[in-house]
Amino acid sequence: MADRYLGFQKSKARYSALGAGKHHDHENELLEAPEDDIDLLNDETFGDYDEDELDWEEVHERRAEALVVGDNRFETADYKLQEELFEQNISQLVIDEEEDFADPAIVNFGKNRPIPKRPQPTNLEDLYGPASPPSFLDTEHLVSPTSKNIWGSPALEAESPKDQPVTNLQSLFDFAKAASQANQFTEPNPVGPRPITLPKAQTLEEIEQQMLHNKPQVMIAEDLERQMRGQPHQIREPFSMPTPIPPIGSPASYPNYYQKTVPGSGAISHQMNGRQSPLQTLLANTSHLLDGRQSPLQTVMGGTPPSRSSGSPVFNSSRKSPYTRDLSTASPGARSGSPPTVQPSIPSVLDQTRMMSPYAQGVLLNMLGGMGTPNRALSKPIGIPQSASRGYPPLSPFNSPNGQRIPPVMPHSDPGHLRDHRDMRENRYHDRQYRVQNNHSEQRPNFRQHRDRYFNKYIRDPAGHDWDSRYRKDNRDRDYREKKKGDDYAGLMTQKEKDWIIKIQLLQLQTDNPFLDDYYYTIFTMKKKALERKQKQEGKGHDPKLVIPAMSRVEGRAYMPAQFEGSLGRLTSSSVHNPRPVINLLKKSMSVGHEEEEEEEKKRHVTKELRKSKQLLMDIENGYNLLLDADDIEKKILALPDDSRRPLIDERRNKVKQLYKYMCCEQNVDFFLQIMAVAKGRKLAARLLPLLEQNEAVTFVSLIIQNLQQLTRKNVQDEGMMVLFEPVVDVILRGDLAVLVVFAGDLQLDMPQSQSKQVAAAIQNKFGSSVICTLLHQAEMIYTKTSPVDMDNQLQTAWCHFVNSFAGILATVPSDAVIQPQFRHVSISDHLERLLNKRLIAAVEDKIKLFTDPKESIKS
Amino acid sequence: MNYLPGTASLIEEIDKKLLVVLRDGRTLIGFLRSIDQFANLVLHKTIERIHVGQKYGDMPRGIFVVRGENVVLLGEIDLDNENSQPLEQVSIDEILELQHEEQQQKQEEDERKKKALSDRGIFLHSDVQDDYF
Numbered sequence: 001m002a003d004r005y006l007g008f009q010k011s012k013a014r015y016s017a018l019g020a021g022k023h024h025d026h027e028n029e030l031l032e033a034p035e036d037d038i039d040l041l042n043d044e045t046f047g048d049y050d051e052d053e054l055d056w057e058e059v060h061e062r063r064a065e066a067l068v069v070g071d072n073r074f075e076t077a078d079y080k081l082q083e084e085l086f087e088q089n090i091s092q093l094v095i096d097e098e099e100d101f102a103d104p105a106i107v108n109f110g111k112n113r114p115i116p117k118r119p120q121p122t123n124l125e126d127l128y129g130p131a132s133p134p135s136f137l138d139t140e141h142l143v144s145p146t147s148k149n150i151w152g153s154p155a156l157e158a159e160s161p162k163d164q165p166v167t168n169l170q171s172l173f174d175f176a177k178a179a180s181q182a183n184q185f186t187e188p189n190p191v192g193p194r195p196i197t198l199p200k201a202q203t204l205e206e207i208e209q210q211m212l213h214n215k216p217q218v219m220i221a222e223d224l225e226r227q228m229r230g231q232p233h234q235i236r237e238p239f240s241m242p243t244p245i246p247p248i249g250s251p252a253s254y255p256n257y258y259q260k261t262v263p264g265s266g267a268i269s270h271q272m273n274g275r276q277s278p279l280q281t282l283l284a285n286t287s288h289l290l291d292g293r294q295s296p297l298q299t300v301m302g303g304t305p306p307s308r309s310s311g312s313p314v315f316n317s318s319r320k321s322p323y324t325r326d327l328s329t330a331s332p333g334a335r336s337g338s339p340p341t342v343q344p345s346i347p348s349v350l351d352q353t354r355m356m357s358p359y360a361q362g363v364l365l366n367m368l369g370g371m372g373t374p375n376r377a378l379s380k381p382i383g384i385p386q387s388a389s390r391g392y393p394p395l396s397p398f399n400s401p402n403g404q405r406i407p408p409v410m411p412h413s414d415p416g417h418l419r420d421h422r423d424m425r426e427n428r429y430h431d432r433q434y435r436v437q438n439n440h441s442e443q444r445p446n447f448r449q450h451r452d453r454y455f456n457k458y459i460r461d462p463a464g465h466d467w468d469s470r471y472r473k474d475n476r477d478r479d480y481r482e483k484k485k486g487d488d489y490a491g492l493m494t495q496k497e498k499d500w501i502i503k504i505q506l507l508q509l510q511t512d513n514p515f516l517d518d519y520y521y522t523i524f525t526m527k528k529k530a531l532e533r534k535q536k537q538e539g540k541g542h543d544p545k546l547v548i549p550a551m552s553r554v555e556g557r558a559y560m561p562a563q564f565e566g567s568l569g570r571l572t573s574s575s576v577h578n579p580r581p582v583i584n585l586l587k588k589s590m591s592v593g594h595e596e597e598e599e600e601e602k603k604r605h606v607t608k609e610l611r612k613s614k615q616l617l618m619d620i621e622n623g624y625n626l627l628l629d630a631d632d633i634e635k636k637i638l639a640l641p642d643d644s645r646r647p648l649i650d651e652r653r654n655k656v657k658q659l660y661k662y663m664c665c666e667q668n669v670d671f672f673l674q675i676m677a678v679a680k681g682r683k684l685a686a687r688l689l690p691l692l693e694q695n696e697a698v699t700f701v702s703l704i705i706q707n708l709q710q711l712t713r714k715n716v717q718d719e720g721m722m723v724l725f726e727p728v729v730d731v732i733l734r735g736d737l738a739v740l741v742v743f744a745g746d747l748q749l750d751m752p753q754s755q756s757k758q759v760a761a762a763i764q765n766k767f768g769s770s771v772i773c774t775l776l777h778q779a780e781m782i783y784t785k786t787s788p789v790d791m792d793n794q795l796q797t798a799w800c801h802f803v804n805s806f807a808g809i810l811a812t813v814p815s816d817a818v819i820q821p822q823f824r825h826v827s828i829s830d831h832l833e834r835l836l837n838k839r840l841i842a843a844v845e846d847k848i849k850l851f852t853d854p855k856e857s858i859k860s
Numbered sequence: 861m862n863y864l865p866g867t868a869s870l871i872e873e874i875d876k877k878l879l880v881v882l883r884d885g886r887t888l889i890g891f892l893r894s895i896d897q898f899a900n901l902v903l904h905k906t907i908e909r910i911h912v913g914q915k916y917g918d919m920p921r922g923i924f925v926v927r928g929e930n931v932v933l934l935g936e937i938d939l940d941n942e943n944s945q946p947l948e949q950v951s952i953d954e955i956l957e958l959q960h961e962e963q964q965q966k967q968e969e970d971e972r973k974k975k976a977l978s979d980r981g982i983f984l985h986s987d988v989q990d991d992y993f
Binding site for chain 2: 487493498501502505
């Protein structure tokens with residue numbers, strides 16, 4: 001049988017093997033592995049379904065009995081009358097469904113999904129998620145989160161807007177009527193969309209009412225089947241699918257699926273108290289109508305006239321024969337119960353299936369019957385307890401239109417929990433049957449609940465499909481929450497989609513060189529981590545390391561965009577790593593042109609000076625480059641494991657030395673002074689100083705101090721030199737007495753042309769006074785810490801001498817000229833007392849206060 | 861935020877009521893439903909709000925899909941305070957009229973300035989696009 005169907009399908013093969021019909025071609029292409037799903041469905045559906053056999057058989061029989069009453073009315077009616085009724089009802093049901101399928105512009109547009117225009121706002125996309133998955137945007141190595149998830153939209157959300165069912169039913173009945181008129185279903189699309197474009201809109205309630213009151217409608221469908229089969233309509237056929245009508249749009253190319261869904265639909269019909277069957281037939285029959293293009297249904301239907309009779313036996317001989325038998329028995333009984341619950345849901349499903357792939361549609365249809373056709377995308381946990389099902393809120397998650405893939409199940413959210421709830425299911429089924437039977441006169445909203453319960457109960461989880469459960473878990477609770485808030489459209493974007501986007505964004509941020517590409521963010525995170533670490537463990541304080549992520553690739557070559565041969569010019573293929581170059585900038589040479597020699601002397605001087613200053617700046621810049629290189633290397637060192645650090649450490653050392661030599665310029669003090677005259681140069685020195693080793697640092701500081709007078713004089717602002725203060729202080733504090741003496745000597749080194757002593761000048765400058773203060777402080781520290789024996793006498797003498805002279809100068813300088821040092825040390829007074837005689841101390845006492853004011857003193 | 865600390869992403873703005881200003885000067889207010897890596901936006905229940913002076917008018921627009929490059933800025937709307945603005949809402953027709961008037965006035969002003977400048981020998985070439993006010 002399966003082969004037959006297959007062959008049948010293939011004979012119509014204008015479509016890809018995967019495609020059931022043009023309408024669904026693209027959908028099929030989008031599907032990754034529909035076959036897997038189909039197989040699963042089959043296993044799940046039919047493997048488990050057997051156990052419920054008994055249940056629905058009984059129920060069917062019960063239904064059959066109940067429905068027998070209604071049959072007669074229609075049967076006795078005139079054929080014409082029937083047809084009129086039929087048409088009437090259909091017209092009332094269908095709204096504006098077929099236009100788009102008839103639209104010549106898109107009929108043959110196999111690749112695209114038709115976008116149906118609806119006069120009424122339908123929430124299909126909201127219900128079932130984005131029709132176009134983000135998989136269209138195929139980022140490299142990234143898989144769209146919805147590429148496998150498209151069919152996650154639960155068909156179970158039959159809580160479609162009222163209009164949904166209308167549409168489908170209309171088309172259904174239209175087709176049925178048309179078919180009956182033609183009395184033979186010869187063409188695939190005999191009547192086309194013509195009879196279906198009836199724009200009358202009806203609410204679900206009205207339709208349900210109609211259906212309730214016009215029970216024969218169901219019979220009409222069955223009649224149609226029979227008619228199509230060429231049998232008199234009065235004859236009550238065993239209720240079976242007349243043709244192997246797969247659920248709407250089920251891909252005919254999945255023969256297994258195709259085959260299996262047929263019995264599934266039978267099962268569905270049975271589930272729906274047999275009501276499903278006729279509708280399903282109609283569904284199937286009209287699905288192609290809906291499409292306006294060939295569908296698997298069509299292929300079936302196209303060949304149906306001749307093969308219909310064979311179709312049914314095919315169907316009947318499908319492996320679930322008990323189903324068919326039961327269906328047949330149930331068919332007459334498929335009257336009572338809650339027709340509204342069934343019919344609206346089916347059209348709604350139909351409608352939605354149009355938007356989905358055939359596979360999904362098939363699944364949807366399967367799920368109509370509430371059978372355990374757990375399409376992994378569509379399965380719903382059945383964990384709705386009996387008690388809750390009644391009181392299921394009308395604004396249930398099923399109602400919510402947005403891309404809620406799987407309606408949340410309130411009490412039982414664990415998919416695994418539902419797996420073995422056969423008993424529950426059975427019980428619920430029984431209860432539902434009773435309830436449904438009694439409920440057809442209930443209010444409208446309850447029908448939705450019924451439908452929901454149907455779906456809830458009979459969808460079982462597939463066996464361990466990760467993405468599905470993940471999907472569900474992602475969305476269920478959140479969606480429920482969001483619905484609760486009243487924003488029905490919330491959650492349109494699934495977590496997967498969000499993750500996908502974030503993944504892309506993260507990918508764009510990946511870099512081999514974080515310090516280069518994203519310096520500030522890198523430093524920011526490092527600081528934050530250091531802070532965290534500090535908070536966590538006070539003890540282990542070491543420098544924050546930047547751990548370069550392992551995934552960074554070492555790439556030496558510059559990124560070369562793809563180049564095409566034979567193309568005129570360079571094609572722009574830019575990406576985030578390679579933004580398009582707009583202009584090729586040429587390096588401008590710093591040197592001024594030769595024209596200046598022709599200019600006046602004045603100008604020449606000016607330009608020369610300009611050039612000189614520029615040159616100076618350039619030199620400072622070069623110095624900075626060295627410094628920055630050293631910094632970079634240092635950071636790399638920190639990041640790398642210890643072994644590979646060696647060469648980098650050496651390299652860094654070299655760079656620092658280079659810079660040091662450059663700055664010190666032993667030959668040219670002027671140059672040093674020039675550099676120091678520029679703020680940037682000072683800053684450079686300040687940054688260099690900590691990197692130097694002690695002896696180098698001392699030399700450097702001594703250089704500074706030697707020229708302190710000039711430096712301080714040249715500085716218009718007092719604070720100019722302060723940038724150097726801290727590093728200098730560090731050096732001093734690290735130094736021993738010898739160092740201090742060196743510095744002292746430097747201080748006392750008066751330039752021949754200077755009028756005043758250097759020390760005096762120093763005192764009058766903040767930097768100078770701070771330096772001196774620090775010197776004295778350090779001396780005191782040394783004195784206190786080391787025993788007199790250890791100290792070198794010579795040094796002591798020299799130092800003492802210095803202090804004396806300092807005090808003397810201090811005495812002479814007027815108080816207001818003395819600038820307060822940055823940090824004052826109380827210890828200085830002690831030191832002075834130690835070294836100076838009383839007289840001197842007295843003389844400088846008040847000024848010393850400036851130095852020793854403990855307000856800002858450093859606690860040593 | 862959990863993935864990218866210290867950065868901003870539109871992910872957090874999803875399902876929020878946002879005010880979006882486009883490059884052509886339009887102001888849209890809607891719920892952000894979906895984004896993509898180019899910051900294209902899907903706005904739901906969108907209204908286009910036109911401001912003229914202290915008055916404004918809303919035009920319901922439905923669903924908008926905005927290409928990312930056309931967005932100047934967007935910001936979350938404070939739902940509590942969004943109605944307590946000193947602005948006065950008027951009907952759409954009225955606001956369109958007002959807007960038209962305002963534009964006309966602006967044009968006249970521009971013309972005047974241009975003329976004044978050209979009288980003084982300065983000729984402006986107004987190839988300025990609307991982006992670059």
